[in-house]
Amino acid sequence: MTDGERLARVVLARVLEPGDEIGGRWVRELGAEEVARRLTRGGDRLPGVSETRWKGLRGRAALARPERDLTQARDAGARYVCPGDGEWPAQLDTLGDGRPIGLWVRGRPSLRMWALRSVAVVGARACSEYGAHMAATLGAGLAERGWVVVSGGAYGVDGAAHRGALGAGGATVAVLACGVDRPYPRGHTQLIGRIAEQGLVVGELPPGDHPTPSRFLQRNRVIAALTRGTVVVEAAYRSGALVTARAAQRLGRFAMGVPGPATSALSAGVHELLRGGAVLVTDAAEIGELVGEIGELAPGRHGPVLPRDLLEPGTARVLSALPGRGVAGADRIALGAGTTEDDAVGRLYELRALGFVERHGDGWKLTRQGDDLQS
Template sequence: MQRDDGELLARVLLSRVVEPGDATVGRWVRELGAEQVARRLREGGPRLGGVSDKRWAGLRDRAALAEPERDLALARDAGVRFVRPGDTEWPAQLDDLGDARPTGLWVRGGAGLRMWALRSVAVVGARACTEYGAHMAATIAAGLAERGWVVVSGGAYGVDGAAHRGALGARGATVAVLACGVDRPYPRGHAGLITRIAGQGLVVGELPPGEHPTPSRFLVRNRVIAALTRGTVVVEAAHRSGSLVTARAAQRLGRFVMGVPGPATSALSAGVHGLLREEAVLVTDAAEVVELVGEMGELAPERRGPVLPHDLLPPAVRHVLAAIPGGRAATAAEIARGARTTEDDAVARLYELRALGYAERHDDGWRLTRRAVICARAGRAEC
């Protein structure tokens, strides 16, 4: 047996006995060590501080029923391992959670969690998302995967599932952080997806084999998603969405928070728009996400409209072109006044415009060609 077998079994026991994110028990572990806390829960003794007699009795009852050796055996049979603080695979950024950090993580999949987490981004959002939300989540996730980033989400319906599928479709890396045992995929409709993630990526959770999800476990799970990644992208979220819990946890931890805007009238985007009014950064694609969370120099391409041929005209020629009336012919003197130049200069520019197909001579005046009028109205790049 290894010297730290006792500490391993103690942390496995605590993962069964204590609800995720319990900062009081986390403080006990920090001050006394996992083995001492497990021993006090198993063997009794004075109640540890910070809990009532009733809660202490509940923890002791659960500890009496815990079988850490059996949990480890079940995990091994399911291809699951237990990763704890201090292990080579433990992501150090989870320590930012302080006393609320996980006692350990159950991990399913062949990749190394620590290395993957170093270059990861969370993509989260509404379960009942729109087609737009699913499209944006999948597109951003695929773009991140193509750029070598790991996409982290919660495995749920809607935006989470779209993000995972986008990364997998791009043959990239993705991590699902579950609010239940990693041996029992949830939701059941995503059993195939989560199995695929375990084969191509990683499935992670705080709860031991066989544990079921609860509403509170979903919310507490979100802090792990926030801490594990460099930043969180929220695609669609209503005002009370659990995705906002992830975003606000990321803000508290000093991570980047990004939001994808939706229609101003959409209730599913109201929560995202609230984030954008506060401290979140607006993003629309993977390049903009990487510009924020990536290394110096990883810049998104500059956004601009198409360059039209008349944009390339010298300023003096553009001024004369703008002075030609749209629906009638005008004299060179009238055009010169509109362009604030001399009549001789206007005539010279008008002949340039004639050669380029923008103006034509009409008796003693000048007018725009039909092509120039159509292009001015349509803004067509080929004009």
């Protein structure tokens, strides 16, 4: 990456909107320096845009000051990482012509190394207490297992996931839809500052740039491409979190969803995502099993083992043959268990020793322990 190429990309970061595939094709075919030259110094209109659009792009290019942007970024503790740099995450190249021209990175760790073992946790901004709890729990659990938690720094699920990872002493990355020197939302200024100190704050937009609805949506493709998989914790039918998960699916990454109440509008989008092929997950171990290496298995799930489960089948049949209430003779119990009276008596004495039954004269009845097993 030459200085000229880097400066040209900084210019294009001011000119092209994130995800502009036409601009990305120009860069791929002509190189960033040639595209920047045509935009700033004049030249033939490049293919794929109207004359009006071309004039608009040239107007933006006339205002670009790449040296100033680089200085402003350095003052904020940020650097500009481009394709071809050692820190560039190669998985972003799967976005094709829509990949970022470059990324502004604030924080000390290597973005490439952190992205190799990362998971996105995204969801509703106006989440419920359940959603916030699940996001924080997943963030902490993933961090404890050595995963980098990636999210968008927004209110709700994003913030809870970041805080969960930070609280566990783990790694987290916030991908912003604005300049990395301009925390958004403002209410998360302290959180994003803490992420920059302990982790990374990343964005495509140059210093000082503001977010827009389209930039939020384009930001989501970076989150999807950067990580091994995307987990959605609460999302309505129209949710940017679902855009991230569907982008992950298109890119061949894992899409996962945390289920919620069937009556909750905040979980309706997640449930639709699950119906569309995403994987249901409920904790960090299940996420790690899906996106991790061979051998990273979640523990088996099963109900409690009851004393009755440990009985030999014939003995369990005799126990089942006792009435729920009252006393029964050995002959009646044997008939119910499908065995001989002698065999039933032998098993009844075994059950008495285990505390399941007690003898009443010539009959047998369940103890409180055995009665509980029958109910």
